[in-house]
Amino acid sequence: MPELPEVETVRRGLTPYLQHRRIAAATVREPRLRWPILAELPAKLAGRRVERIDRRGKYLIVVLDSGDRVILHLGMSGRILVLEPSVPLRKHDHVDWTLDSGRIMRFHDPRRFGAMLWWPAAETEHLLLRGMGPEPFSDAFDGDYLFRLSRGRSAAVKSFVMDGRIVVGAGNIYATEALFRASIRPTRAAGKLTRADCARLAAHIREVLAEAVELGGTTLRDFAGADGASGYFQQALSVYGRDGEPCRVCASPIRRIVIGQRSSFYCTRCQR
DNA sequence: CTGTTAACCTGAGTGC
DNA sequence: TGCACTCAGGTTAACA
Secondary structure: OOOOHHHHHHHHHHHHHHHEEEEEEEOOOOOEOOEEOOOHHHHHOOOOEEEEEEEEOOEEEEOOOOEEEEEEEOOOOEEEEEEOOOOOOOOOOEEEEEEEEOEEEEEEOOEEEEEEEEEEOOOOOOHHOOOOOOOOOOOOOOOOHHHHHHHOOEEEHHHHHHOOOOOOOOOOOHHHHHHOOOOOOOOOOOHHHHHHHHHHHHHHHHHHHHHHOOOOOOOOOOOOOOOOOOHHHHHHOOOOOOOOOEHHHHHHHEEEEOOOOOOEEEEEOOOO
């Protein structure tokens, strides 16, 4: 489900329901996520107030009044919804936070690649977040940065920009779309990009992510924001999932290949 | 260090 | 209906 725009959409949807609210109780029905949920998490959460929700890459960080934080990740299939307590439980509803408003924040994740981790106030840095690349909207991320880091790299440029140590937030959909907008074939060795290529690529990564955030993300299967609404960016997809269909620019057929075990799509004419 | 691959897990869709 | 198979928006660990 979630790349940066979807995670940001969840953050924005969640914030009005969680910010400045107290967590009355937490229930963990299935602790076996990507990493096990700390057994003491419900006890640690009970009575805490939520200061705010931050985002770093595809991670959500719930900051508590105690200074402790909870790191949330949605993996491939995770969803977080705020619901009335009368809504019946479904399969894979692994965690509930009951808020003092009476509503429930419910974490649902069929594939369990997601995570809910405790980050104590005393720890300045979390292992998971260490070594992450810059946010795509930050000043640190631009064409010069991409050019510098890509020198000598033989890996496909698509794998390169999906590597969270290079830049965070661009997953399979948006990396694919940004490469189309930048007219760069996803198989090109990162080290063979010119300065101009890198400048276009950085700009288009930022642009496509920003547009997707504004449209509430991409809903392919079951992505939904905290209020259950779906995103609208799928209507703006140029190549992702369009294998065999005509390019919207030149009408050449869009081709599907596999790079790094992930489906990739590109226009054989527009992208070199 | 870089690059590639398998692995984690469940469900939906397709073809026979 | 049932079965076999493929695919899915992420990330890490293990390996060459």
